[in-house]
Amino acid sequence: MMRQYELVERVKAYNPNADEALLNRAYVYAMKAHGTQTRASGDPYFSHPLEVAAILTDLRLDDATIAAALLHDTIEDTDATRDEIDALFGPQIGRLVEGLTKLKKLDLVTKEAAQAENLRRLLLAIADDVRVLLVKLADRLHNVRTLHFVPASKRARIAQETLDLYAPLAARMGMQAMREELEDICFKTLFPDAYDTIVGRLNRLAERNAASIQEIQSAFEERFAAAKIEAQITGRAKRPYSIWRKMERKSVAFEQLSDIFAFRVNVADVPNCYRALGVLHTGWPTVPGRFKDYISTPKENDYRSIHTTIVGPDHQRVELQIRTEAMHRFAEYGIAAHALYKDGLGGDREGLTRESRAYGWLRRTVELLAEGDNPEEFLEHTKLELFSDQVFCFTPKGRLIALPRGATPIDFAYAVHTSVGNGCVGAKVNGRTESLVKALSNGDEVEIIRSDAQTPPAAWEAVVVTGKARAAIRRATRSAVRAQYAGLGRQIVQRAFERAGKTFAEERLRASLHRLARTSVEDVLAAVGRGEMHSIDVVRSVYPEVRDERPQTSQGMAAPASGWFGLERAASLRFKAPGGEPADGERPSIPIRGLRGDLPVRFAPDGGAVPGDRIVGILDPGQGITIYPIQSPALKDFDDQPERWLDVRWDVDLAKRERFPVRITVTSLNEPGSLATIANIIYAYEANIDDVHMVSRSPDFHDILFDLGVFDAKHLGAIIGDLRQAPVVSNVERVNG
Structure with a gap:
């Protein structure tokens, strides 16, 4: 194990002005804090932070980074606190150690958290000070150097995670020597014969x-x-x-x-x-x-x-x-290798941004966090940046655009600016008109042809290869769909105001938004168009004296809106009623009371439906009616058979506590007792488990389908909410067949 004076000599060899007292204090403090702790190899635990510090001296890093390396496990693994580190070593080193502590905690939950969320948190933690990443990479390098001491059950997981995340990050930071050593050790661990x-x-x-x-x-x-x-x-x-x-x-x-x-x-x-x-x-x-x-x-x-x-x-x-x-x-x-880390300049992060395009990439990548709706999208964006080889193309004015290999003119347009991509209708490559899906080559000059009337087709998402382009296309598609819903909702709301003898005015509706729990008029109109809000609720928010025209349930409560093809959608669409002429306006809807009601009714076989869902009925000749929640993807199979669509509504007696079928999928940890924990939560809510099916298995997670019997949507929501809080559960989603 390296002695105290040896470490100081290594630092002073490249930085004669090193703070020797700081390094000595950090060495002694860390050694005492870790005390008799040992590693899997049997060596004293302090040998690990000491080796991490030694790796960083090879990189010729500043005093603060070397001290943070010595202290990086103290808050996590000993009685040391952030306040104590700040008092003894200063807030700069305290921030570095705390950032590394957060990353250590992230590693400990790798089995419980999706890799996407891991990467998202990792990049957020290092964005404030890239030295956190440098210490983390050195920490991972020493850990893989001693990987043969780790139990076999963990060895492959650590090696694969290193190949997936840390080696590409080292490459992205330009640290080729560290990347190669990480890759070779993990390759030897995962594929020893091939190595x-x-x-x-x-x-x-x-x-x-x-x-x-x-x-x-x-x-x-x-x-x-x-x-x-x-x-x-x-x-x-x-x-x-x-x-x-x-x-x-x-x-x-x-x-x-x-x-x-x-x-x-x-x-x-x-x-x-x-x-x-x-x-x-x-x-x-x-x-x-x-x-x-x-x-x-x-x-x-x-x-x-x-x-x-x-x-x-x-x-x-x-x-x-x-x-x-x-x-x-x-x-x-x-x-x-940047001189920024020498001579005590480690805290000037803006200087680093100016000097290093690699750190600029890190900043831009973190900005993508705001553009992806979920961690999986972010992982998709970032892995494209981490793993792809590059081609270099130029704008007509000579601006260099770096893109992943296989990128198209659409990717190029979005790399120039999101508005350029959204308005793209064509492209000239080296002066010739080319297909928007053709892969670009090194040195291509690309000119984008734009139109203000263009909206990017959703199909582009399957063509582009850059994360920025995919995220922008998804956002534009969602905005276009939302605009369509809002347009439909506007027609429905205007008609509802006319029926009530009132004049629709956006100004008055805007003043009533707080009653509808929405932040804009467009939100209200889109919610009505999607069937999430009844038009009469919009009218009554402006004119409370207007009578609620919805049919009443047996308990005297207004029945829920029947969805796209129920009362609301009838204002815009015409369907042929079974056995009669095309229906117009607001025809009566059929009350649905459950499996023991007056009609031969069954529920969607792959997902079911429960009171509170907006529902639609599909007529099955000779068999009765099948009830689907309006969001069920199975309904697309009946788009070309409008004569089979029926307006239906719930009419249930809540006092009878009748259960209705629903299906959920639960992603749980592969640990003893997980299934029992899930079953106990469902039992506590008096729901029936009608069937259980294991969909997929992996070393860490199981995907399990549960067919349940629940009272209504509120009951189901409470069950899903409690399941999501369970420590053995990673995710819960309802299945809409």
């Missing part, structure tokens, strides 16, 4: 080609010396996980890979990068399509280098990377 096979082949290939590699390197050195270019040339081999991923992605064998070995050329400055490129391209033939200039157009994580492939000595294809020493340092250490 051993690839490593064995790499070793044999290196032995066989050692002389050839030396010959190629010598040839390059001679050419550069003749051109008076000082260059340091080193050979490198692809990492095992990188080889495995390429073999998987391209479906090729190991022997078919041509870029297993490559050379890196480091020169003094940018002009010499292009001089070195000229020497290589004039000395040997180039491989078409294998040249990329990331110096003039850096990657989103600030990576800069020239990549090229030539047919070198002995007619071998040779891949080369040409860069300066500063570029190389950033390629290895990424955002941690």
Whole structure:
């Protein structure tokens, strides 16, 4: 285990002005706080934060970050408090340690929380100070280095989570060396046979080609010396996980890979990068399509280098990377290589934003949190950004737009601005009109043709590949649907005011919004159009003296609105009543009293219906009527059979406590006693469990279908609400067949 003075010497080696007293205090405090705690390996627990701090000294980080690394587990795993950390080490270090504590808690609930929510919280936690991410990555790196001590039941989960989240995040921050080590260790953990096979082949290939590699390197050195270019040339081999991923992605064998070995050329400055490129391209033939200039157009994580492939000595294809020493340092250490972290400047986060496009990506990604309606959408957006290779395209004015590989002109339009995407009707690529669904290529110049009258089709969502475009299309689609509902609701409300002998005026309705628990007139009209609110309630909110015209139940209460195809929708649509002519206006609705009522009635087989639902009846010739909740997707099967639609309403005696069928799906933890906990909650509400069916199983979660008998929608809502609060339950949803 590293001694106290050794850690201080490591920091002072790159920062002679380091706060030695601060580092000593943090070392002693953390060692005493962790006391006799041990890790799975049997080592003292303090060895872990000490190793994390050592990893960060390799990245040459500031004193505050090193101290936070030493203290990062104290609040979570010892009696230390945030107030105590602030008092001893200052609020800056206190904030870092608290941010890391939140991430530690997040890890502990990985089995209980969806991966989407994990990633969302992770990015929110690190957005305020990216040093939290750097310490977290170092923490994860040391944890995977000791992964072989972890029980086998947890090992695969930790390795997979690292490949899914932490390695891509390291790559996005430009920290290539850390990313490669994380990937290789996790690859070895998850696929040990494949790892051993690839490593064995790499070793044999290196032995066989050692002389050839030396010959190629010598040839390059001679050419550069003749051109008076000082260059340091080193050979490198692809990492095992990188080889495995390429073999998987391209479906090729190991022997078919041509870029297993490559050379890196480091020169003094940018002009010499292009001089070195000229020497290589004039000395040997180039491989078409294998040249990329990331110096003039850096990657989103600030990576800069020239990549090229030539047919070198002995007619071998040779891949080369040409860069300066500063570029190389950033390629290895990424955002941690910025001088911002030296000399005590770690707190200037705005400076970091100016200096690093990688941190700018993080900021933009966090902004997406406000655009996605749920964590799953956010995960979809962010994974697209994390895992996709990129193409670089240009606007007609020369603005560079970086997009994931496979992006379309629609993605390009939304990358320019959301309004440009929403108004997109066509595109010209390199001066020629092209399909909006054609994949763009590197260097394409894209001109978007717009129209103010355009609304993005919902089908675009299946075409685009960027999260920003998908989120914007979903929002625009929801807005268009809402506008349609509001238009329908306006017609219904205006007709209701006419029936009551009153004049509809938005100003008066706006003054009555508080009575309807809505914030705008459009909200009210959309709710009426969707069948969530009865038009007579809108009229009475403005004119309380108007009589409630709805039919009364046996308890004297107004019956609920019958939905799209009930009384409200009759104002706009005409249906043929069974056995008669097309009905017009407000025809009577059929009372539904349950399975023991006067009519031969049955409920939707895949989901049921309960009092309080807006319902519609479908006539089944010779069998009676099937009752569906209005939101049931099964109703689309009857869209072309309007003669079978019936207006129905509930007319039940609540005193009889009759139960009605409903189906829910419960996502529960895969733990002993989970099913019993769920059943006890349902039993406590006097609901019947008519059937239970396990839909899917995984190591962490089960999806279970329950067919229940409940009294009404309020009863069902109470059950679902209590189930969602249960610690063994991840999610509960009603199934509408």
